[in-house]
Amino acid sequence: MTNLTAKIKQWAVDRNLHTANPDKQMLKLFEELGELAEGMAKDRPSQIADSIGDIYVVLTILSAQLGIDIEECIALAYDEIKARRGKMVDGVFVKEADL
Template identity: 60%
Template sequence: MSLIANIKLLCKLKGTSILNTEKTLGFGRGTMYKWDTNSPSIDKIQKVSEHFKVSVDRILYGFDVNEHQETKNKTTPNIAQTTHDIRMWATERGLIDADPNKQMLKLGEEFGELCQGMAKAKPDQVKDSIGDIYVVLTILALQLGLNVEDCVQSAYDEIKDRKGRMINGVFVKKEDLS
């Protein structure tokens, strides 16, 4: 994420805005928005860091470098390993030869559970449903001769440079704004 995107996220988490943060820190209006094209001084970054009570790394990179390194060094499986395990699990149970249309129905079921969890504010159900959806999509991709990682990369490549704006809490791409 960009520097300004990291700061926007911190503002959202704190329930404030960039404008209010600039005012609180004594920065001129619009100062922070210029930081994506003009690098700010370390003093200003430090001031923002102290204001949000986070590390300079979190401001600059969106995560704490030391925390990220510790996570990488843990023995817990990463998403690539987990995806491999899902494929093996599906293969052992004969799911790779099953009808992908049935897997699509399973995806609908899991999506319904996600919607229910969101509507009833059940975070454990939401977490479980998101995981279930990933498992179902991994198996569906396998049944269709696709690689779920390639599908995700393709989707990201499609959106990564997309322009648009937020309207009523929904990002609307530029092409759909006219």
């Protein structure tokens, strides 16, 4: 676990967020995604960076609320993509199975 992820988890515990309703955290995730979309649409690099960080914080708390370890989620995702092959199509990576 990264040091910052551990700090986020502790921050959530200190505020009893780890036991809060995950549905509310899911709504917070969509709020942060909207801010990211706005930053992208308006070419605001600082807003984009802040939003990505906020999304990671929200996902870390959501995973704790659901009893899922965020680092395990990342490891599972990486294991799934690490050998993935494909190609770029109109600026989007398309996995080989979908070509």
